[in-house]
Amino acid sequence: MGIEDYGGGQGTQSDVLVVTTNDIPGFRVEQVIGEVFGLTVRSRHLGSQIGAGLKSMVGGELKGLTKTLVQTRNQAMDRLVEQARARGANAVLAFRFDVTEAADVGTEVCAYGTAVVVARG
DSSP, X not given: XXXXXXXXXXXXXXXXXXXXXXXXXXXXXXXXXXXXXXXXXXXXXXXXXXXXXXXXXXXXXOHHHHHHHHHHHHHHHHHHHHHHHHTTOSEEEEEEEEEEEEXXXXXXXXXXXXXXXXXXX
């Protein structure tokens, strides 16, 4: 597996800028649209759970689970960007992830932030 399997985030060509900060240097907020989020729930795969259990006995990274979580976070972020774009935003401020267990059957990942319209200046 290459480094692209273990990282994520926004591509350089997106028309909606997503940042973890409350502002963007060189830009001013012209309009606050409001909260946006992207949500996904992934069920646990029995094979990966067995592999993770065996791996935990000897130690080390659980690469299969790491890759799955990266894919899950990227999917939640993509959905957040789609929602922001659909509401007319060109940026999302104060971006965060929230990860919780979903009724003992999977993992819920929520990407959220504040959709805004920004302009240079």
